[in-house]
Amino acid sequence: MTLITSAILIGTSSNLLADEEIAPAFGGLDDVVYSENLWTEMVTQHLVGPDALLSTPYEGQPPHGAILDTVDTRLTLRGNEGEVIIKRNYDGEGVSKLTVANDPTKYLKAVTVMYRRAGYDPENQDWFWVKYKPDGSLDVDSNGVELAGRIAKGMAEGCIACHRTAPGGDYVFNHDRYKTTSNIPGAPD
Numbered sequence: 001m002t003l004i005t006s007a008i009l010i011g012t013s014s015n016l017l018a019d020e021e022i023a024p025a026f027g028g029l030d031d032v033v034y035s036e037n038l039w040t041e042m043v044t045q046h047l048v049g050p051d052a053l054l055s056t057p058y059e060g061q062p063p064h065g066a067i068l069d070t071v072d073t074r075l076t077l078r079g080n081e082g083e084v085i086i087k088r089n090y091d092g093e094g095v096s097k098l099t100v101a102n103d104p105t106k107y108l109k110a111v112t113v114m115y116r117r118a119g120y121d122p123e124n125q126d127w128f129w130v131k132y133k134p135d136g137s138l139d140v141d142s143n144g145v146e147l148a149g150r151i152a153k154g155m156a157e158g159c160i161a162c163h164r165t166a167p168g169g170d171y172v173f174n175h176d177r178y179k180t181t182s183n184i185p186g187a188p189d
């Protein structure tokens with residue numbers, strides 16, 4: 001009897017998912033498509049890809065790569081104009097600021113991006129998070145879920161949980177330029 005009941009419950013919840021399209025926190029179809037559109041626009045703006053403009057490489061800290069370079073600007077996508085922060089993560093044998101500056105493509109391991117989407121995730125400063133591989137395809141987490149969206153909202157680890165501790169309340173470590181007046185519970189001043 002118990003078994004039958006839970007079977008019905010499972011059936012009901014998956015119907016709900018199909019009918020009402022309850023969005024998962026990240027890795028759902030909408031987020032994956034959005035991240036693909038974002039990559040295409042970033043290529044067009046020379047922010048990623050073979051013609052990307054480079055900033056000076058610097059030494060990073062975990063969990064991002066040994067050497068990093070970060071660019072920070074605004075970008076319009078599907079009518080949303082928001083801040084975008086693009087961090088390229090470099091690693092591999094012989095990696096250094098000089099070798100990366102000389103041949104960035106050789107050492108590029110990942111491209112991690114924060115893009116502000118109005119109304120997307122008000123509790124977390126509306127950031128859309130993505131981890132791309134160097135070719136623009138999406139990286140996946142240990143469960144095979146694609147890393148695009150509100151990563152990993154409500155969980156103890158992941159982009160949101162860690163960036164939440166950044167000073168200024170804007171979830172950005174590097175500066176407080178996007179500091180807002182909104183009151184985020186638990187965020188440092």
Ligand code: HEC
Pocket residue numbers: 060061062063064068070085086087112113114129130131147151157158159160162163166171172173174175
């Ligand atoms: C355990 C902590 C931690 C996690 C998890 C983490 N980051 Fe970061 N991130 C940092 C720190 C610290 C910095 C600043 C220092 C640096 O440049 O490495 C940073 C910097 C960044 C920046 C540059 C803007 C800034 O905050 O200075 C971006 C973009 C970024 N991370 C994206 C991501 C994405 C996307 C994820 C998830 C896929 C992620 N991060 C997961 C700690 C984390």
